[in-house]
Amino acid sequence: MKFYYSRLPLLLLVIAISGVAFNASSTTIENSVVSAAEKRLDDPIPAPIQKGSIRLRLKQIVSDLTAPNWAVSAPSDPEHLYVGDQDGKLWRINLTNNNKEVFLDFSDVLVPLGISGSGSFDERGFLGFAFHPQYAENGLLYTYTSEPAGDSSDFTTIPSGASPNHRSVVKELRLNSTSSPAVVEEVRVLLTVDQPQFNHNAGALNFGPDNMLYIAFGDGGGADDRDGQDSGGNPIIGHGTDGNGQNPSNPLGSLLRIDPAGNNSSNGKYGIPSDNPFIGSDTALPETYAYGFRNPFRFSFDSQTSALVLADVGQNDIEEVNLVQAGGNYGWALKEGNFRFEPNGNEPGFVTDESVAGDFIDPVVQYDHDEGTAIIGGFIYRGNAITALQGKYLFGDVAKTGQGDGRLFYSDGSAILELDLTEQDQPGFWVLGFGRDADGELYVLSNTTGTPFETTGAVYKVIPNASFDAGFVDIPAVNVMLDNGDSSVYRARLQLVQDSQPLRFELVDHEQLTDRFRDDTTTFDQTTGKLNLPFTNVVDANGKISTYAAELQQVPDMPVLTFELSKQPALVK
Template sequence: MKQGQVCRWLLLGVLGVAVAGCSKGGAGGDVFTETGQDPPLGDGADGGSSGDGGEASPSEGETVAERVSDAIPPVAAGTLRVGTQTVTAEMTAPLLGMALPELKDRLFVVDQVGMLWRVNLADGSKEPYLDVSSLLVPVGIEALEGYDERGFLGLAFHPQFATNGLLYTYTSEPVSGNADFTFPKLGSNCTGAPSGLTPDHQNVLREWTVSNPLDLASRPQATSRVVMRMDWGNYNHNGGMLAFGPDGLLYVSTGDGGGEDDQTCQVNGDKKPTIGHSPLGNSQDTRLIYGKMLRIDPTQRTSANGQYGVPADNPFVKDARYLPEIYALGLRNFWRFSFDTPTGALIGGDVGQITIEEVDVIRAGGNYGWRVKEGTAAFDTQAFELDASGETDGIPIQLVPGYPEGLTDPIAQYGHEHEKDEQGSATIGGFVYRGTAIPALSGKYIFGDYSSSEESSPPKGRLFTLSDLTDDELRGSVPGQLHEVQSLTDKPIDLHVLGFAQDANGELYVLGNESGIPKGQTGQLRRLVAP
């Protein structure tokens, strides 16, 4: 490895993969040495066999992270274009829309502050369908000027909703009773740490019942059933996307538990020390719920808490080293994902840290790399590159596509910047287009980015697609490859992008607001249209 880094390859038996551990100039030791992991097995090979990529040394004033970002191809202009048409407005922070095949002219829109709206797509009118605001922690963190990643985050209708009336929500709630899953009790010795390690909140998966599901006058019953309760040590990286797959099972994304580098004692965005991270990193710790894609059957009762079922064909169900609910691991904050109906592919965006955003196709048993890798780059949690605020972060140090074996690379990635040009800050997963209104988009994966500048005013949300992604690749019948990210607009749109929606006819929508925070009434649902 270059730049005077002392690098060694470690074998983490619990993962079954070789993992790179590096430190700058030998200072601080190897990444996992201080955390009690296995000792180095020897120096790793340098050069092409390790996926070195041959990146040049940083120029004067250029950081290692910038060098890695500049080595990634920039977001391309592309040739496809879309416009947006406002369907409804005056929401707060709409972040997800779900459709029902039996109600083709309606879309159910999740608002982060606790309201589930039912929107009439024909005339743009909306009405409250379910209000969960009383269940939530107060949303909007004063220290972050109102920014927050907690709230009403996920919704899924059971595939037989028309007959059984079941729907599911994912909400950030005050601590209430014992959780089914909790974090490692680490962090009490961090500088500025609280006296205890009380969770910031609990993320709760709930089941609701609608007595007359297709009656437009009917609403969910006032009480719900708690399916799963998870302690969360920090305010952020909650995941929270829910979706039923073509197998009729419920898939649940969980973030790595919050903070930076997936490790304890880093200073979080709210200026509090991060608590509750495993020495392995939560996303790579197979006995923790965090940083995973879960797969459960909420109508069965075989789980440890007796509130859901664990499918017998989950990939790790017979391996005692893993939680049986885990379908895939190594995710940082797989914020939004979707299933593509024709191919069955599970595809979405994993939000990066400070440098790289990525798109992944999730397969059973896959390990998607975090915190060993960010995108296709090796990630060093102890590089501690000083940023302008005086805080320190781990950084991606070198592109190593396809390496080490045992980790699955994304199908697309882009840097926050390319040669100082802003490109994005947080990827927002979308859908493969299967509608008819914009024929040029047929079969294209449509996704976006929160904003090309996190503090931009007006906002600069981005709409993207991928080059040459085929149905065969989505099905997994041909090898995956790294696809070029292409812009769908000539300039950013005037919203912070928070989510996407697909209606019952396959048409796509973007959701967002002007402020980028769960405050005010600037939230909108916009339909993608031909330019």
Template sequence: MVMRTLFLAFTLLVLLSACVAAPPTPTPPPLRPTSIQPQPPAQVSPTPLPPQPTTTALPSPTVSPSAAPAASAPDPARLIWRPFASGLERPVDLADLGNGRLLVLEQAGRVRLVINGQVQPAPFLDLRDRVGSQGSEQGLLGIALDPEFDQNGLFYLNYTDRQGNTVVARYMLTPDGQFGDPGSEERLLYVEQPYANHNGGGLVFGPDGYLYIGLGDGGSAGDPQGRAQDPNTLLGKMLRLDVHGARPYAIPADNPFADGQGGRQEIWALGLRNPWRYAFDPVTGDLYIADVGQNRWEEVDYLPAGSPGGANFGWNYREGAHPYKGTPPTDLVLIDPVWEYGHNQGGCSITGGFVYRGQALPELQGVYLFGDYCSGVVWGLWRTPAGTWQALELARTSANISAFGQDRQGELYLLDHRSGTLYRLERP
């Protein structure tokens, strides 16, 4: 009975945080595309800042040229989300250690080890002594393995502490290499959070070897202090750090404010509300960002590989491709989403996924999969050979989709926040 009460309370908090006016309808219609394609970003007016971390030069690109877009729509009848593991508690992220071993983050502060579909009794890492997860959007939120993890055993976590503030930290394995060492924590970032919601939490290494960190606008509703457009705060931004060039990190030389003029040196992109999962296409290097909307529109943002820093995705001047609050400066270029869907179509909170690059489902090559937390619907999104964007509903699940996962073979997984089940995308 207590667990049921907690679950109902948590569900209510999620719905309130997404500002949903009414519960989602059981059968949302297909997504409606935007008519505006991405535009080149513009930088905001400069404001001097004191010097911060050192800068590093851009490494040589590691991605291949853009792959051909999907040629035709996949057939949803040939796809199924099959249960792969169960017994998890509020799972929110996944990483693949290799050799059949997956790490799954539990929001309360544990990292669980799943071996060949079985959740192991002993956690890989337990940080419940320092993680605060009282709010529905607080807790242990993101993980990224170092690009050289197999050699150095380093990994990175993003969590909110017991005061509700964001911590991004680096960890090492225990001497036997079997578990994460809680005593090895080395903090890279500490960001004060004014409210309990919109913490972001994602961590991803880009094809350039740099660590990308997604932070929400600080919470409440409507970004009341305008943080997403303020270059002097890290909130409402995508950050980009060189975690190998210095301790705790260095600033990539081509970050838009790397010289300390005009904004925080760590910033890579601006104008985000609450980026809940983002991913680079491992073949093309293109970046996909799922940004949770306020009360009407959920959006997918896109930056092609090679885009310069300083992209501004519009919040809170715009929600999706629609005016929200205030009038932007005439010289400020805002990048609209490549796809959006309305809350009147049944959803409430977008959950970003991955571009499929596995081998088991060839018809999904180049398709970006994402879903909605409330409706449980999963869509595929791709760019046609003509350059337009197309989306298709691929599945209707009963899950509260908190995250997707991708293993080293490029196969995809789905995390159900409510039931604690891990699903894998397969053939029926």
């Protein structure tokens, strides 16, 4: 029997003073659980997530990966995107020609993947990496890997006589990246953490704008963040009575902030910044930046405002997006989202709308399991290609029903909307992660198995359609094929010529782009004069979006580059 947290001190006081028999107190506890069950919310957020007004496309740039889960550029290397694959590979993708190569391979240090053997699900693996802000000068890369337990770890919650499932290892690697694959010249282990169960590892690493390294840890796995329940045929251990999420004296369930260049940590291998919020605390690790998380997968910094946005995977009901503040307590496992969480003994936990005593920070936005099963954090968009997405947080859910039906969402912090995809209603794959390149453009990482096996993994770039609004056609990227056989990529704007029939459009603005912005579907052939716009969004007076395929023909001998609509546009969606 598990005590209901907020009533435990009162019950113990009653027992101590009145000498009530244990059987009587057990009945009282049973009644409190029944009372909580009566307040269970089966549909905590009834309103469904609506389709938003932003219609975009997904352009596959790489395939034949396994389970990609994180992608970023390296400092001073805008031509490449580096993609972490759960099975241990770090890929380098050339964004000009989309060629890929293995940059590093950590598969030999990982715990064997597949909780039920080869081909089965797992949350362990190569889970995070971050380039040092001065990587171009010092060659430093930081990694988070799930490795076999064995040696004594820096941090553990495992009781004496028991063994962890594995351990999380954060390393610093000094690379010589002039060759391919890169050469690791030096490896330094920064910290190790025992993991009680296979799941809830989190694993994201990011350098903040303060040049400190932030590391996300989940609550240690199992379910409900409590000892005693069954997990794969074994009782859950390593969480204690109150859970790791509410115990900032260990790394589990917390976001850490460290200085890799320092040495004042307990193991002497990294530094603890003097302005960390729990410096001098008797109850929290000085490394702790924020706590109360279940499985923070993932977090990122807004490149414009430096806001730290963290997505936390829920238990049975609520998925949430948080704005993280130094010293903040985000509630798990007393809360799931902004609801009260009831562990419910050895049965599945649930939420109620009862209050919870404590100083907690609630999510900015949240959704329930009518909409998905596990949130996947992304990035606030700050690129230049998609005006409508500017300043909005792009994220997703791994699979609405757990059957490879991932979803893509965006939010401005006030509501969640579903991304409107041009060529399909839903992505059609497991959403495993997101990426951001040096231009601020975003990527979706996926596979079709939901496991760290096989080679169905792919990377998709989020790209805009052309648009026609208020007499202007805005073309985000057009591949211009020149008379001499060369090609270039341009952003262009055309203006409708008033009273023209057939409709004519004049070029009023253009900008040459790098080849990494190339959109092979939108083309202008200088030899034939044909401008092909296969995806053009048009919004009517009621705000309804329709997408058309249009073909225009250059009008010869005009002082300004002019095109004429050569055939009736075809409705795409």
